[in-house]
Amino acid sequence: MLSKNEIKLIKSLKYKKQRYLNKMFVVEGKKSIYEFINSKFVLHKLFSIDISEFSVNNVVRLSKSELEKISFLSNPNDHLAIFKIPNEKPVNKNNLLVGLESINDPGNLGTIIRTCEWFGVEDIVCSLDSVDCYNPKVVQSAMGSLSRVNITYLDLENFLNSESLNRFGTFINGESVYENKISTDNGIVVFGNEANGISSNLRSLIDVELTIPRFNNKSYPESLNLSNSLGIILSEFSRKSNEKKN
Amino acid sequence: MLSKNEIKLIKSLKYKKQRYLNKMFVVEGKKSIYEFINSKFVLHKLFSIDISEFSVNNVVRLSKSELEKISFLSNPNDHLAIFKIPNEKPVNKNNLLVGLESINDPGNLGTIIRTCEWFGVEDIVCSLDSVDCYNPKVVQSAMGSLSRVNITYLDLENFLNSESLNRFGTFINGESVYENKISTDNGIVVFGNEANGISSNLRSLIDVELTIPRFNNKSYPESLNLSNSLGIILSEFSRKSNEKKN
Numbered sequence: 001m002l003s004k005n006e007i008k009l010i011k012s013l014k015y016k017k018q019r020y021l022n023k024m025f026v027v028e029g030k031k032s033i034y035e036f037i038n039s040k041f042v043l044h045k046l047f048s049i050d051i052s053e054f055s056v057n058n059v060v061r062l063s064k065s066e067l068e069k070i071s072f073l074s075n076p077n078d079h080l081a082i083f084k085i086p087n088e089k090p091v092n093k094n095n096l097l098v099g100l101e102s103i104n105d106p107g108n109l110g111t112i113i114r115t116c117e118w119f120g121v122e123d124i125v126c127s128l129d130s131v132d133c134y135n136p137k138v139v140q141s142a143m144g145s146l147s148r149v150n151i152t153y154l155d156l157e158n159f160l161n162s163e164s165l166n167r168f169g170t171f172i173n174g175e176s177v178y179e180n181k182i183s184t185d186n187g188i189v190v191f192g193n194e195a196n197g198i199s200s201n202l203r204s205l206i207d208v209e210l211t212i213p214r215f216n217n218k219s220y221p222e223s224l225n226l227s228n229s230l231g232i233i234l235s236e237f238s239r240k241s242n243e244k245k246n
Numbered sequence: 247m248l249s250k251n252e253i254k255l256i257k258s259l260k261y262k263k264q265r266y267l268n269k270m271f272v273v274e275g276k277k278s279i280y281e282f283i284n285s286k287f288v289l290h291k292l293f294s295i296d297i298s299e300f301s302v303n304n305v306v307r308l309s310k311s312e313l314e315k316i317s318f319l320s321n322p323n324d325h326l327a328i329f330k331i332p333n334e335k336p337v338n339k340n341n342l343l344v345g346l347e348s349i350n351d352p353g354n355l356g357t358i359i360r361t362c363e364w365f366g367v368e369d370i371v372c373s374l375d376s377v378d379c380y381n382p383k384v385v386q387s388a389m390g391s392l393s394r395v396n397i398t399y400l401d402l403e404n405f406l407n408s409e410s411l412n413r414f415g416t417f418i419n420g421e422s423v424y425e426n427k428i429s430t431d432n433g434i435v436v437f438g439n440e441a442n443g444i445s446s447n448l449r450s451l452i453d454v455e456l457t458i459p460r461f462n463n464k465s466y467p468e469s470l471n472l473s474n475s476l477g478i479i480l481s482e483f484s485r486k487s488n489e490k491k492n
Contacts, residue, residue, distance in 0.1 A: 035466070107353070111471045118470055120462040145467050178485045215484040216366040220281070221391050224364055224477065225357045231474035232481045238461040239424045 002047070002066050010070045010082065016132045023085045025134035028073055033081045035144030044082040053079070072136040085134060089150050091123045093165060096237060098123075098230070099190035101156055101202055103130045108194065110141025111227040117145040119234035124149060125188070127156040160188070160205040167207045169198050170229055174209030177236045182208065185241055189233060194226050248293070248312050256316045256328065262378045269331045271380035274319055279327045281390030290328040299325070318382040331380060335396050337369045339409060342483060344369075344476070345436040347402055347448055349376045354440065356387025357473040363391040365480035370395060371434070373402040406434070406451040413453045415444050416475055420455030423482045428454065431487050435479060440472050 012018035013026050024044055027036050030053060037043060037056060046059045049067060068076045091097065098121050103109055109131050116124055131138065133151045142149075160167055166187030190206060192198035198206070212224060212232050224232070258264035259272050270290055273282050276299060283289060283302060292305045295313060314322045337343065344367050349355055355377050362370055377384065379397045388395075406413055412433030436452060438444030444452070458470060458478050470478070 111474060114467050115470060115474050117462060117464075117467055118458075118460055141471075143467060148464070148466065178488070212364075212481065214364055215488070216363060218363075218394070220394065221360050221363050221389060224361060225387075225473065227471065228357060228361050228474055228477035231470065232477050235458065235478045235481065242424070242461070 001060070002062060002070065006045075007070060010080070013082070014072060014136060016135070019085065019132070019134050024082050025085055025139065026072065026136055027081045027083055027139055028071060028079065028136075029077045029140075030079050032139070032144045032147075033079055036081065036083055036147045039147035041086060041147055042084040044084055046079065046081040048079040050078060073140070088152055091125060091150070091152055093163060094186055095120070095122050096184065096186055097121065097125060097165070097188040098234075099156055099160070099188050100124060100126045100130055101190060101198055102127055102193040102196075103191070103226070104194055105226075106131050106135045106137035107141045108225075108227050109133060109135075110138045110143070110146075112230055113138070113142040113149050113151070114145040115227060115231045115234065117149050119238050121234065122148075122150060124151045125156060125159060126151060126153050128153050156190075157201055157205065160190070160202065163188075167205060169203065169206035169209055170233060171197065171203075171209045171211060172223065174211035176213045177210045177233055178213070180208065180210060184237070189230075189237070191226060191230055247306070248308060248316065252291075253316060256326070259328070260318060260382060262381070265331065265378070265380050270328050271331055271385065272318065272382055273327045273329055273385055274317060274325065274382075275323045275386075276325050278385070278390045278393075279325055282327065282329055282393045285393035287332060287393055288330040290330055292325065292327040294325040296324060319386070334398055337371060337396070337398055339411060340432055341366070341368050342430065342432055343367065343371060343411070343434040344480075345402055345406070345434050346370060346372045346376055347436060347444055348373050348439040348442075349437070349472070350440055351472075352377050352381045352383035353387045354471075354473050355379060355381075356384045356389070356392075358437075358476055359384070359388040359395050359397070360391040361473060361477045361480060363395050365484045367480065368394075368396060370397045371402065371405060372397060372399050374399050402436075403447055403451065406436070406448065409434075413451060414456055414479075415449065415452035415454070416479060417443065417449075417455045417457060418469070420457040422459045423456045423479055424459070426454065426456060430483070435476075435483070437472060437476055 013024055019025050027033050043058055047062045049062055049064055051059045051061045098116055139146055166184050168189040170191055265271050273279050289304055293308045295308055295310055297305045297307045344362055385392055412430050414435040416437055
């Protein structure tokens, strides 16, 4: 059974302000919930139409129609969990970092988290105006990777200024990422806002400006999708770093 | 002014059946509309709050509120155009092709069209059950590239069976795309459905099974996002083909 207060709480977690007031966020879908349970995240409460699927405390059995009432999805899943938002962990600067400036689209951020984990990136630092990583659409598209990749919101300009890292950025007119010889296992690669790219303030702090060259004879398309660019850049970094080791 | 019939027509173009009955589809946003006007696509009618932006016939001035009535977007743009769906063009098999099996997500297909154009892929062949490329969400996320990339819906199994092409496919357990030595400017790379990958029927027709290796020591995430995988694979094909030329 669902109490009125529980319904109210869950619905409120759609909004960033309420998530941080309550220090809680929602995860839907069995696979993702398993991954969060098996991580350092702390489960607050789990609602499920089949509680035998989970061997944890704080599980409440719900009917399908009750679950539909609290789900954020248009095709509601059979399980919905509330996890606690953890305290921030320090950024590990010995590994390659990804920096995101003013990223807006929650689906983009989710895909980026998943792709970062694939390529061994363990820390993402986001400018303070970037979309919140506990937004339900981010959680959904990150598919469990959010439980293992550390995401920190900070003043990105300050961070770049104060850290002695190799600072890479992606631009329309940089050096080809295929030809750039630097192979690094640490440093930071910065990606800008979906529509505007990296701001001029941040640009002045970048050491190496990289580009994915267009392999056609046209001036179209103007750009690649942000998460696709990130996937290609991380793929190139990984390939080169792996070649150096072998 | 908008007639009732125009409103009815435009709203109906949200649905595939109506698009093909009317042989028309909708493009929103000035940039994309410009790109379609400058392509081989034929404009049927353009609705705009500022008709001075366009030097074409068949332009109708609308108020902002009238445009909001017909837009498919949650943040309606100032311009909406109806273009004619062209007749199918033959597939050019002398260039690298992309094959898509049972792709479902319109946003994915849109991003894929844009990324294909970036890497010089001029033809995409889709299985008949794939999402329609004139779906408004595909048009939106393809950002004009749909006006230049040729998309053909066909029986993919028949196509792979009857054509003498190098047939590549992406799988979880294939050869590393970084280590595979084949560099080709033609052939076809096949990508499977978002959730299920390439079907066993199609798999039996693939010559080379490729994988993007995971660069972490974990068994997570299970997979990369489809359009990200495609971007990385096309990036590797382009890089190798370019190295061979130089």
